[in-house]
Amino acid sequence: xxxxxxxxxxxxxxxxxxxxxxxxxxxxxxEHEAKHQNSKSFQRTGSPSFEKVYSANQNCVDAYPTFLALxxxxxxxxxxxPAAFAGLIYLFVRQKYFVGYLGEQTxxxxxxIFGKRIIFFLFLMSVAGILNYFLVAIFGSDMEKYLKTxxxxxxxxxxxx
Amino acid sequence: xxxxxxxxxxxxxxxxxxxxxxxxxxxxxxEHEAKHQNSKSFQRTGSPSFEKVYSANQNCVDAYPTFLALxxxxxxxxxxxPAAFAGLIYLFVRQKYFVGYLGEQTxxxxxxIFGKRIIFFLFLMSVAGILNYFLVAIFGSDMEKYLKTxxxxxxxxxxxx
Amino acid sequence: xxxxxxxxxxxxxxxxxxxxxxxxxxxxxxEHEAKHQNSKSFQRTGSPSFEKVYSANQNCVDAYPTFLALxxxxxxxxxxxPAAFAGLIYLFVRQKYFVGYLGEQTxxxxxxIFGKRIIFFLFLMSVAGILNYFLVAIFGSDMEKYLKTxxxxxxxxxxxx
Numbered sequence: 001x002x003x004x005x006x007x008x009x010x011x012x013x014x015x016x017x018x019x020x021x022x023x024x025x026x027x028x029x030x031e032h033e034a035k036h037q038n039s040k041s042f043q044r045t046g047s048p049s050f051e052k053v054y055s056a057n058q059n060c061v062d063a064y065p066t067f068l069a070l071x072x073x074x075x076x077x078x079x080x081x082p083a084a085f086a087g088l089i090y091l092f093v094r095q096k097y098f099v100g101y102l103g104e105q106t107x108x109x110x111x112x113i114f115g116k117r118i119i120f121f122l123f124l125m126s127v128a129g130i131l132n133y134f135l136v137a138i139f140g141s142d143m144e145k146y147l148k149t150x151x152x153x154x155x156x157x158x159x160x161x
Numbered sequence: 162x163x164x165x166x167x168x169x170x171x172x173x174x175x176x177x178x179x180x181x182x183x184x185x186x187x188x189x190x191x192e193h194e195a196k197h198q199n200s201k202s203f204q205r206t207g208s209p210s211f212e213k214v215y216s217a218n219q220n221c222v223d224a225y226p227t228f229l230a231l232x233x234x235x236x237x238x239x240x241x242x243p244a245a246f247a248g249l250i251y252l253f254v255r256q257k258y259f260v261g262y263l264g265e266q267t268x269x270x271x272x273x274i275f276g277k278r279i280i281f282f283l284f285l286m287s288v289a290g291i292l293n294y295f296l297v298a299i300f301g302s303d304m305e306k307y308l309k310t311x312x313x314x315x316x317x318x319x320x321x322x
Numbered sequence: 323x324x325x326x327x328x329x330x331x332x333x334x335x336x337x338x339x340x341x342x343x344x345x346x347x348x349x350x351x352x353e354h355e356a357k358h359q360n361s362k363s364f365q366r367t368g369s370p371s372f373e374k375v376y377s378a379n380q381n382c383v384d385a386y387p388t389f390l391a392l393x394x395x396x397x398x399x400x401x402x403x404p405a406a407f408a409g410l411i412y413l414f415v416r417q418k419y420f421v422g423y424l425g426e427q428t429x430x431x432x433x434x435i436f437g438k439r440i441i442f443f444l445f446l447m448s449v450a451g452i453l454n455y456f457l458v459a460i461f462g463s464d465m466e467k468y469l470k471t472x473x474x475x476x477x478x479x480x481x482x483x
Contacts, residue, residue: 006399006455013395017448023388024441031434044377055205061384062222066184068391069229073174077167112192119185126178133167216366223383227345230390234335238328273353280346287339294328 011084012075016068019091023064026057026098049102056101059112060094067115070122077129079148082155083122089158090118118158125151172245173236177229180252184225187218187259210263217262220273221255228276231283238290240309243316244283250319251279279319286312333406334397338390341413345386348379348420371424378423381434382416389437392444399451401470404477405444411480412440440480447473 033053037046044054067090075083097114128151132143194214198207205215228251236244258275289312293304355375359368366376389412397405419436450473454465 007459010399010452010455013399013448013452016391016395017445017452020388020392020445024435027385027435034434043373044380051204058205058384061387062219063188065222065226065229065387066181068387069177070181073177077171077174112195113185113188123178123181126174130171130174130178133164133171136164137168212365219366223380224349226383226387226390227342230338231342234338238332238335273356274346274349284339284342287335291332291335291339294332298329 008076008080011080012072012087015071015084015087015091018088019064019068022091022094023061026060029053030057052102056098059101059114060098062112063114067119067122070119070126074122074125074129077133078125079129079144079151082148082151083125085155086118086121086125086158090115090122093118121154121158169237169241172241173233173248176232176245176248176252179249180225180229183252183256184222187221190214191218213263217259220262220275221259223273224275228280228283231280231287235283235286235290238294239286240290240305240312243309243312244286246316247279247282247286247319251276251283254279282315282319330398330402333402334394334409337393337406337409337413340410341386341390344413344417345383348382351375352379374424378420381423381436382420384434385436389441389444392441392448396444396447396451399455400447401451401466401473404470404473405447407477408440408443408447408480412437412444415440443476443480 030053033050034043034046037050045051046054067087071083071087071090074086093115097110101110128147132147136142191214194211195204195207198211206212207215228248232244232248232251235247254276258271262271289308293308297303297305352375355372356365356368359372367373368376389409393405393409393412396408415437419432423432450469454469458464458466
């Protein structure tokens with residue numbers, strides 16, 4: 001394939017690679033904790049500290065395909081830079097979630113879902129991109145420029161905690 | 162990228178987005194049930210009703226990457242419309258599976274696997290599409306039209322319960 | 323889409339399809355074991371032999387999206403053949419892991435992670451491919467040929483057990 005297509009995908013690929021590093025680091029933490037507690041074969045239950053790491057990893061893994069699908073849909077159909085930026089923030093939120101999950105139980109109570117706002121943003125971007133495709137196909141009026149500007153601006157709002 | 166490529170992907174993307182909505186709704190049900198039973202940190206075990214929701218969600222999550230991969234392979238390499246249609250039916254089956262899983266235990270016993278027929282259909286479509294690619298590359302005879310007609314017809318058979 | 327793009331994706335798609343077959347066969351083993359032990363609704367816990375199959379399947383499922391993402395990134399951005407070859411070896415390793423997991427507990431102790439070397443190789447390929455894209459975009463010097471030769475050679479090293 002030529003570099004023209006790559007130009008529209010490369011930042012998404014970079015975010016994906018970073019997410020893979022994070023996945024692997026989470027998996028290593030599970031592995032480490034599992035080796036600590038039992039010398040026998042890997043199990044899904046065990047000491048409270050292992051349960052915590054395993055659950056945190058599991059919840060992250062559960063949400064991962066959804067995140068990836070949205071990241072690439074939003075990046076391909078709408079605009080690459082804001083999608084990659086939102087993806088990066090999602091990885092930060094995920095890191096925070098994972099660390100918070102392992103922390104004190106008395107302090108905070110992270111639930112099953114995290115990064116709702118970012119997932120919602122990526123979803124909106126995908127929908128906007130697909131609607132724009134139909135606009136182009138039916139009316140011939142391309143709103144791509146506006147979409148890129150708007151999504152670029154709105155993505156900055158994700159930085160607000 | 163230009164609209165020519167989008168034309169071949171847009172319905173797959175729409176089905177993907179719908180599946181994402183479903184994923185998130187399942188996750189919210191797990192979150193809701195988890196909050197109901199324990200005020201502390203999220204755990205993977207608990208009351209029977211929570212166990213049920215969690216298992217149902219887990220089984221759906223387990224099958225999700227496989228489904229996505231097949232949906233896009235079938236749609237890209239063979240024919241878009243039947244793949245998207247089969248994907249849509251898969252989402253219906255998944256919804257039914259999830260609801261049935263939470264229902265009476267005496268009534269039905271949903272297993273670990275669901276939507277076998279649709280997964281099989283998408284798999285066959287992918288294989289046919291890839292075989293056709295090699296036919297084109299080696300013999301130069303394109304069966305794409307026949308494939309599209311056949312898969313379009315067969316996909317209607319998926320509606321039979 | 324035209325055959326030009328397919329040429330760069332077809333082997334990745336084939337490996338993906340094989341991985342799907344493996345996923346489904348793993349899922350069927352879980353289903354089979356679950357039916358053996360309890361006639362009621364599917365549960366995530368049970369007899370030791372079921373626990374083992376379920377854990378083995380779960381660990382494979384957990385790593386699957388990461389693997390798929392790396393496979394396609396490495397294949398699209400760097401070189402198709404070595405990536406598909408590494409993917410194929412990963413599937414062999416996964417099969418061995420799954421079988422080994424069900425085996426004697428006294429013998430070996432498979433952990434949570436498997437196929438580290440292959441994942442690492444695919445990751446390096448992706449990074450090299452993306453770096454090459456930036457090299458082309460900035461300096462105009464294309465190292466693609468060298469990359470393909472090197473990754474092709476190195477991928478053979480994955481065969482060493």
